[in-house]
Amino acid sequence: MPKAKVTFEDIGVTVTVPAGTRLIEVSERVGAGITYGCREGECGTCLTRVVSGQDNLARPSVLEDQVLKDSFAPRHHRLACQAQCLGGEIVVRPA
């Protein structure tokens, strides 16, 4: 199964996860500082800055794009509850 390597900059932890894993699932398990609310892409609470490896995440859905826009999210920001790791290396930190 393809794997991705995710680094949480705020706590300096890197973990390997299966492709398809959502950022919030990993963040929660390793105790990174990404807060979340609904986990359903609605509330925008889990806004996360993707420091590098943006292309190693599945592209945002139309709904995620709308929430990002309404939240005035800068470039390279994603909702951790929606963004799925595809492979390669990804570095993130709380927005």
Next chain:
Amino acid sequence: MAVADGVHWIGALDPTLRTFDIVLRTANGTSYNAYAVRGSHGVAVVDTVKESFSGEFFRRLEAVADYDEITAIVLNHLEPDHSGALPELLRRAPRAHVYLSVKAPLMFKALLKPTDAVPKGFTLVNTGDRVDLGGRHLRFLHTPFLHWPDTQCTYLEEEGLLFSCDVFGCHFCDARLFNDRVGDFRFSFEYYYAHIMRPFREHVAKALDLIEPLDLATIAPAHGPILRHAPRDYVRRYRELSGRRLINEAAGERTLLVFYLSAYGSTRRMAEAVAAGAEEVPGVRVSLYDLEGGEAAPFVDLVEEADGLAFGSPTINGDAAKPVWDLLSSLSAVNVQRKLGAAFGSYGWSGEAVDLIEHRLRGLKFRVPFEGLRAKLTPTEAELSGCRELGQRLARHLVTPDALLAEAA
């Protein structure tokens, strides 16, 4: 009413309120606290009031500042009891720039949507960001989930004054305003924490990490008395309350609670088998409770501290029995997200209870990775063996390190 040099309370009193936000009772009404801070460049308004109290708020504001002097509006939290007068304030104070939390824009948009109010501009702020009012500086502390994602506190550096929003607040109305003057509000303070902050205790602990190092002369919350006498006592109390409520005798172990109800002993036997199976796995402390024998409230305390929960109920007229729902509808007071959950039960004609409980657990954001078990009427040895296996799987899941679970996902 002056709170500190150049700082005035401009809030409103609501002494006749008896139920706040449908769920919270109050014997003393409440207050909606808002504040005006004067600097040499302008005036900042920190929070507003519930819309129906706008008149009182604007009268107090007008007594200490002209609308043209207002250069900043700080919104620590956008719930309507604090933002109700905002649209009108934006119309009256056209120079005001709005400062709100990085988590607030979606709610800000929804709040202003039905109105024609447009801020001159707004800035999303995070911990450490500051606003200079001229000789006075407001510094922001991002304190999400105390009790909304957007909640923040604002610290007036020169006065050691923390505008703490709902944090350290309570529903207690007393025109004497200050904690060294008002009546005894200890119960209201504790009750407010238990109902508003308790589900977010991990976030409370993180917020206290930001608040404790501050030089604190006064805490000015958005409800209830202003804490100018011994403000640090209230910070300490929050630290205590955000800790564990029960002494943890299973320290170092994972805990699984098995709750059940049983009319003829069948679901009880299933529960005992689930518990016995889980007991076989080292490192898991298992507890078995008959829901018929207790009130929901103390069980809620147990649930808060548990790692995994299994619920057994017979099916009565196509539904789970009421005591299960009594407990499962009482869990909004604590954080249960990502706890491990499972359901089982015996039934006579149809067996909807297990499925309904699983739906509820998923709705509460439990993880429910294992399919629930149903036994028609009296469980067979094979069915009880399935229950033991469910207990073992739950227990093994609890003691498996998260990293391995991620690998297996």
